[in-house]
Amino acid sequence: MKMQAALWYGPEHMQVVETDVPEISDHEVLVKIGASLTCGTDFKLFRRGHPMLAKNIPAPFGHEMAGTIVSLGQAVKNFRVGDRVVAANSAPCGHCFYCHHEQFNLCEDLLFLTGAYAEYIKIPSRIVEKNLHRIPDALPFQEAAAAEPLACVVHCMDRIQLHARETICIVGAGPCGLFFVQLAKQMGAKVICVGRTPEKLAAAKQFGADHVVSVLDTEDPVKEVHQLANGGYGPDAVVEAAGMPETWELSTRLVRKGGRVCFYGGCAKGTQVSLDTHRTHYEELNFFGVFHHTPFHFAKSIALLSEGKIKVKNMIGGERRLKDLNQVFQKGVKETPLKIAIIP
Ligand SMILES: [Zn+2]
Numbered sequence: 605m606k607m608q609a610a611l612w613y614g615p616e617h618m619q620v621v622e623t624d625v626p627e628i629s630d631h632e633v634l635v636k637i638g639a640s641l642t643c644g645t646d647f648k649l650f651r652r653g654h655p656m657l658a659k660n661i662p663a664p665f666g667h668e669m670a671g672t673i674v675s676l677g678q679a680v681k682n683f684r685v686g687d688r689v690v691a692a693n694s695a696p697c698g699h700c701f702y703c704h705h706e707q708f709n710l711c712e713d714l715l716f717l718t719g720a721y722a723e724y725i726k727i728p729s730r731i732v733e734k735n736l737h738r739i740p741d742a743l744p745f746q747e748a749a750a751a752e753p754l755a756c757v758v759h760c761m762d763r764i765q766l767h768a769r770e771t772i773c774i775v776g777a778g779p780c781g782l783f784f785v786q787l788a789k790q791m792g793a794k795v796i797c798v799g800r801t802p803e804k805l806a807a808a809k810q811f812g813a814d815h816v817v818s819v820l821d822t823e824d825p826v827k828e829v830h831q832l833a834n835g836g837y838g839p840d841a842v843v844e845a846a847g848m849p850e851t852w853e854l855s856t857r858l859v860r861k862g863g864r865v866c867f868y869g870g871c872a873k874g875t876q877v878s879l880d881t882h883r884t885h886y887e888e889l890n891f892f893g894v895f896h897h898t899p900f901h902f903a904k905s906i907a908l909l910s911e912g913k914i915k916v917k918n919m920i921g922g923e924r925r926l927k928d929l930n931q932v933f934q935k936g937v938k939e940t941p942l943k944i945a946i947i948p
């Protein structure tokens with residue numbers, strides 16, 4: 605059987621080609637993709653490649669998807685043909701040094717799954733076992749596909765340990781920034797969102813941000829954010845969700861004395877930023893990075909989506925067919941709405 609699938613051949617070169625529908629073995633599952641979602645990571649990969657997601661060329665492409673099981677191996681007992689499912693884009697090995705320390709996202713042998721921009725995808729046994737979930741009939745595929753990025757945000761919120769009386773500042777109003785806004789509001793915190801694109805800041809407001817601050821319209825965003833948080837002391841927690849050296853540095857300046865900064869947005873390899881050591885020491889600033897998700901956070905993310913607690917619908921700025929994928933990526937991430945649903 606043949607199918608259409610997108611393959612990445614190198615920087616700015618991707619093509620939707622006819623290829624074989626993958627064969628599955630005893631412990632694997634074949635999913636007919638209902639919808640996949642574009643993601644900032646895919647745009648990065650499209651332009652410059654990715655060390656983990658595009659190891660061999662041509663590389664399958666896309667990592668956020670949901671669909672229906674059309675066939676399964678004999679040894680797969682927990683699923684049936686016809687199940688509507690969402691699969692994570694990775695699964696940890698379960699027996700390396702980091703897995704033993706329950707830092708599953710840091711697994712030395714994290715198995716990645718790409719190929720979401722296709723008609724079918726084979727789910728490898730390890731993901732079937734650890735990171736494949738049924739979804740309710742009422743949850744559309746394109747919303748379920750957001751489980752992956754939401755899982756990363758849920759993971760990060762877990763590390764931040766936000767309290768209801770606190771103020772959090774989210775730097776970046778992309779899809780993940782908007783997930784942070786929603787989760788922080790649900791925890792009862794006060795939320796300030798810092799960004800540059802007016803439409804995205806308007807979306808942050810819509811999703812519940814108490815205040816939005818535009819770095820383009822404000823002379824001194826640090827002063828502005830401080831005035832809005834804790835009566836001038838500044839936010840208790842800051843999340844960097846833009847992935848740029850300038851915003852990493854900005855985040856360290858935004859946080860209050862004794863506060864915590866979570867670096868969620870990844871910068872290009874080799875990037876260095878500078879740090880005010882005096883403030884970091886004498887003002888006890890806490891910095892930490894958070895990467896990716898774990899099976900626990902992926903399951904939690906699906907529960908939030910299934911229960912309708914997190915809204916994805918307004919983040920999806922339209923649908924495009926798989927055959928038109930190239931046009932979506934040629935335009936680049938800046939000209940593209942938050943997310944686009946790709947329908948095979
Ligand atoms: Zn993603």
Ligand SMILES: [Zn+2]
Binds near residue numbers: 711714
């Ligand atoms: Zn491991």
